Amino acid sequence: MSDSARHAVVVGGGLAGVTTALELADAGLRVTLLEGRPRLGGLAFSFQRGDLTVDNGQHVYLRCCTGYRWFLDRIDGAALAPLQDRLDVPVLDVAHPGGPRLGRLRRSALPVPLHLAGSLARYPHLSLAERASVGRAALALRRLDPADPALDGLDFATWLARHGQSARTVEALWDLVGIATLNATAAQSSLGLAAMVFKTGLLSENGAADIGWARVPLGDLHDTLARKALDAAGVRTELRTRVTCVSRLDSGSWRVDTESEPLDADTVVLAVPQREARGLLPPGALADPDALLDIGTAPILNVHVVYDRKVLRQPFFAALGSPVQWVFDRTDASGLPDGGQYLALSQSVAQDDIDEPVSVLRAKYLPELEKLLPAARGAKVRDFFVTRERTATFAPAPGVGRLRPGARTDTPGLYLAGAWTATGWPATMESAVRSGLNAAHAALAALGRHREHPLQEAA
Numbered sequence: 501m502s503d504s505a506r507h508a509v510v511v512g513g514g515l516a517g518v519t520t521a522l523e524l525a526d527a528g529l530r531v532t533l534l535e536g537r538p539r540l541g542g543l544a545f546s547f548q549r550g551d552l553t554v555d556n557g558q559h560v561y562l563r564c565c566t567g568y569r570w571f572l573d574r575i576d577g578a579a580l581a582p583l584q585d586r587l588d589v590p591v592l593d594v595a596h597p598g599g600p601r602l603g604r605l606r607r608s609a610l611p612v613p614l615h616l617a618g619s620l621a622r623y624p625h626l627s628l629a630e631r632a633s634v635g636r637a638a639l640a641l642r643r644l645d646p647a648d649p650a651l652d653g654l655d656f657a658t659w660l661a662r663h664g665q666s667a668r669t670v671e672a673l674w675d676l677v678g679i680a681t682l683n684a685t686a687a688q689s690s691l692g693l694a695a696m697v698f699k700t701g702l703l704s705e706n707g708a709a710d711i712g713w714a715r716v717p718l719g720d721l722h723d724t725l726a727r728k729a730l731d732a733a734g735v736r737t738e739l740r741t742r743v744t745c746v747s748r749l750d751s752g753s754w755r756v757d758t759e760s761e762p763l764d765a766d767t768v769v770l771a772v773p774q775r776e777a778r779g780l781l782p783p784g785a786l787a788d789p790d791a792l793l794d795i796g797t798a799p800i801l802n803v804h805v806v807y808d809r810k811v812l813r814q815p816f817f818a819a820l821g822s823p824v825q826w827v828f829d830r831t832d833a834s835g836l837p838d839g840g841q842y843l844a845l846s847q848s849v850a851q852d853d854i855d856e857p858v859s860v861l862r863a864k865y866l867p868e869l870e871k872l873l874p875a876a877r878g879a880k881v882r883d884f885f886v887t888r889e890r891t892a893t894f895a896p897a898p899g900v901g902r903l904r905p906g907a908r909t910d911t912p913g914l915y916l917a918g919a920w921t922a923t924g925w926p927a928t929m930e931s932a933v934r935s936g937l938n939a940a941h942a943a944l945a946a947l948g949r950h951r952e953h954p955l956q957e958a959a
Contacts, residue, residue, distance in 0.1 A: 506530065506947060508767040509756045511743045511780070514542020515929055516917040517771030518726045519571060519936025524767075525733035527944050527951045532763060533735050534756070536742040539723045543889055544929060546719030552834045553717040556887045557802045558826070558846040559929060564700050564708035567933035570954050575725040583712035590814055591676065593625050594871045595821025601625070607706065613638060615706045625672040625820060634673060637663040642703050646696035647924065652901035656694035657686035672820055677701075680818075680826060682926045683798045683848045683893045693896045693926050713816075716833055746770070746780045746914070754913055767943045771917035771936065773891065785909040795903050795920055796895035799888065801850035803865050804830075806883040810841045811875040823847075824868050840882060843869070854888055861886055893927030894920040907939040912946065915939040 506529050510521045513535030521533040539545060544559050561568045563583055572578040587607040594600045606619040613635075620631050640663050644651060656678065660670055670686055681697045682689050701709045714721055730737050738758075745757040746768055754765040770777045778792040786792075816828040826846045836842045845865065847853060853861060862884050870877045894900065904922040907915050917939035918932065925931035937955060944951050 506766045507532070507764065508769065508943065509534065509754070509763055509765040510769045510771055510917075511746070511756065512542070512771035512917070513537070513540040513737070513739070514771065514918075515544065515568075515571065515722065515932035516542075516919065516936040516939075517769070518722070518730065519933045520769050520771055520917050520940045521730060521735045521737075522574060522733055523937055523940035523951075524769075524943065525730075525735050527940070527949055529767070529947075531733075531735045532765075533730065533737045534741045534743055534758060534763075535737070535739050538740050539719065540726050540737075540739075541719060541722030542932070543892060544718050544722050546717035546723075549883075549885065552806070552836060552842065552883075553719070554804065554834060554887070555714075555718045555830070555844070557800055557889060557892070558713070558828045558830070558844050559718060560711050560713040561929055562701055562708060562712070563710040564704060565712075565928070565930040566955055567937065568928075568930045570937075571929075571933045572721070575721065575729040577721045577725045580716045580721060581712055581714040584710045586707070587709045587711065589711070590817040591623075591625060591672075591820060592817055592872055593672070593820040596625075600872075607709065609706065612703055612706055613642070616702065623673075626669055630666055630669045633664045633666070634669060637665055638698075638703060641695060641698055644691075644695045644699070646692050646699060648692065649901065651692035651695060652690050653898050654691040655687055655898045656689040656691050659691050659694075660686055674698075676818055676820070679848045680846070681928070682896045683800060684896050685849060688849070689896050690898045690900055692901055696924060697926060713828070714833065743780060747782055748911060748913070752912070765913075767913050767915070767947070769915045769917055769939045769943065771939070773918065774894065774920045777916060777918070781909070782911065782914070785911045785914055786905060787910065791903045792905070795900060796897060797891035798848075798893050798895045799850045799854040799890045800892035801847040801853050801861075802887045802889075803845035803847060803861060804842070804883070804885050804887070805845070805866070805869065805881060806836065806840055806842045807876065808840050808880040808882055809875070811869075811873045811879050812841065812843060817872075819872055822868050822872060823864065824872060827869075827872070845869075854890055858884070858886055896926050907935065907942040913943075915943050 508524045508529045508531045510517050510533045521531045525531045589605040591603045603624040607615040741758050747755050754768045756763045774792040774795050818826050828844045830844045831842045834842050906922045917935040919927040921935045923931045923934045
């Protein structure tokens with residue numbers, strides 16, 4: 501059978517599913533992508549609120565995220581989500597006894613690990629002894645192998661304590677980064693995943709941690725441009741199409757039932773959340789399918805505030821001594837009319853706030869923003885709303901590594917994709933893209949089709 505005659509069905513139109521579909525189509529397969537929502541993009545999407553185009557949450561990536569960067573290039577969106585020229589993170593501590601204090605985490609042009617040494621030496625949120633202890637811990641961290649299964653069962657906080665990190669150092673540095681990237685505190689995080697984040701982002705290459713984010717609504721990238729790329733690749737994309745059953749036929753081919761029609765396929769990729777994948781797996785596909793249900797989830801809350809004037813002059817900052825974590829200026833990307841400013845607060849590890857009423861969150865966060873941003877004290881709030889992703893990421897708890905399956909199942913022709921699969925990365929856009937590439941290349945290998953993996957180290 502020719503490659504063009506082979507039919508692959510991809511279930512799920514998030515980043516993992518779109519990546520899978522594009523890579524299979526680029527290899528010459530006939531591909532159908534099925535998505536239950538009326539849009540693509542999964543949990544990284546946009547919606548309209550009056551005149552505003554709102555992202556459901558603030559998503560960023562790093563220069564080391566080579567998978568997501570490949571995805572942006574593939575959909576012709578890289579120019580719309582540029583990277584910083586050089587890592588620069590303003591960190592504002594409003595709990596300092598002497599009053600609010602601003603520090604910065606910056607890199608220099610020096611080689612690793614000296615690229616952060618100057619910034620750390622001047623970091624005002626830690627004592628001189630604490631700064632020295634960070635350097636020693638970083639050197640120990642460089643010696644860890646994140647892929648070592650033994651690290652998966654340990655928590656990051658215990659390791660940090662063993663390496664002389666004070667509670668303040670964890671709060672002002674390790675958790676400042678870790679909460680945003682892992683959606684968990686050090687105590688809640690697998691040492692393996694934490695080591696992967698810090699080694700790759702901060703200790704691998706000079707510019708690895710430079711931050712990128714979309715200067716347009718996420719929907720422009722993950723829905724509009726993604727759909728254009730899928731169409732150009734010849735992928736049949738069906739939105740508002742819910743898959744009800746996936747079954748293997750006696751012939752060895754597959755049948756994918758939807759609420760509207762059945763589809764026959766040679767290859768099926770389930771690129772959906774782990775609980776949904778468990779519900780669609782046919783018997784025998786995994787040795788322990790219920791292990792997918794043991795992969796926990798963690799919420800992210802996003803607080804959106806529209807002021808009648810400019811109150812923040814930086815594109816973003818991180819906060820200490822406040823329930824506020826990270827604040828981003830989304831004014832231009834949202835299409836807000838001139839004269840106001842739209843700020844988005846990204847609140848990870850949001851278990852305590854995720855179900856609170858908007859009125860309670862307003863009473864909590866507006867005064868905190870006034871502490872952080874003096875200009876907000878006299879500004880009028882035009883709008884205040886929240887978006888909640890109760891299952892935003894998988895929980896990177898100790899032991900999660902042994903629960904994450906690879907792309908291949910035990911049934912020929914059936915594959916898994918999603919940020920929760922065994923990519924080695926936490927639940928990020930990078931992990932989602934890598935999972936899609938892994939699933940596509942596993943499927944192509946089974947079909948005898950060689951195609952160079954765009955990320956050779958992930959192959």
